[in-house]
Amino acid sequence: MSLNKPYLDVPGTTIFDAEMSRLGYHLNQFCMSLMKAPNRERFKADERAYLDEWPMTEQQKQAVLARDLNRCIELGGNIYFLAKIGATDGKSFQYMAATMTGMSQEEYAAMMLAGGRPAAGNRFIGEQVASKNTKEGS
Template identity: 65%
Template sequence: MSGPKDIHDYLAAFEDIPGTRVFTAARARQGYHLNQFAMSLMKPENRERWKADEAAYLDEWPLSDAQKAAVLARDYNHMLDLGGNIYFLSKVFSTDGLSFLQAVSTMSGMSVADYEAMMNAGGRSPEGVRSKKEAR
């Protein structure tokens, strides 16, 4: 029987999963203000301010330049890399009038119809690359 794993090694293993971003405590800390910005869009008056001038609204939040650029580009995958949580970020794409299905299909590089069909068929196949490091 092996001893307890080092927590840092354990958490680092999550970064080896292709196409997946596990929302760890480190990501939560990194994305705290990004996620707070997204949640602010739950209020109609904030949505209106956001729609009127996105850059000015973002400047009210202590986001990194990379986070601001990712939001303005609607690069959801990069927002996840920068600490965004998909459930919080859904406030951004909902404000843009996108459904969860529409937004997530853009993240997969698939059309909405192809993504929906894949998910209705049970999701992504477990076959294929399972490790970035080992390309297996």
Template identity: 70%
Template sequence: MSEPRPYDDVPGTTVFDERMARKGYHLNQFCMSLMKPENRERFKADNRAYLDEWKMSEDQKQAVIDRDYNKMLSLGGNIYFLAKIFSSDGLSFQYAASTMTGVSEEAYLKMMLAGGRSPDGNRYKSEWEKN
């Protein structure tokens, strides 16, 4: 069991540290494979068959198939590696981020242009427990 980290109390944030790097190693290696056009084509032709070539957990594979980026992050995915998946699908980073925040792409863009989410009440999970 690893020691708690100060950032473990930050809500809605998955910090990609050495723990997550170990957990997501094979998932991230799969993502990097998508840099090669021939691998993207194989993946597009049959997601499951291509994923089964990788030493990933079943949860990781299913998250990729579902394009559940938040789940992939929780399973050790690094957003910069995961970008290879949504780029392979012809989607923008902005679109993927909007799906991860649960808002439309237009609402996400508007929020970001306005400076992002307010940190008030969102600095620590322990703030939620007091209310």
């Protein structure tokens, strides 16, 4: 039975729903393990060996090793769990969010202090298509 998911029409956004929770269960459990100092030490000593202790997919492991948080989210990671990786690396949440947007930490902070990204054109994919068609018709 397929559920109606109108939120799939939000551009650039992965909603952490029940399906994503199941997909990322082991990835998120790995992240939570980093709350304990001995686990952080083991992870930092040999990241691949520590990841191999978890029944994650190879894609999830590669995303963690690359610190590709956007890919981790696509693979079921929840940003609040993924933040444990950044903390283990000594990085702030602001730094992590900036890397996910392709901005420097300073650019990201300035954007957020100025009110964040504009909502126009970012609420529904259909808005982007309509905007593109309007511009092409001009």
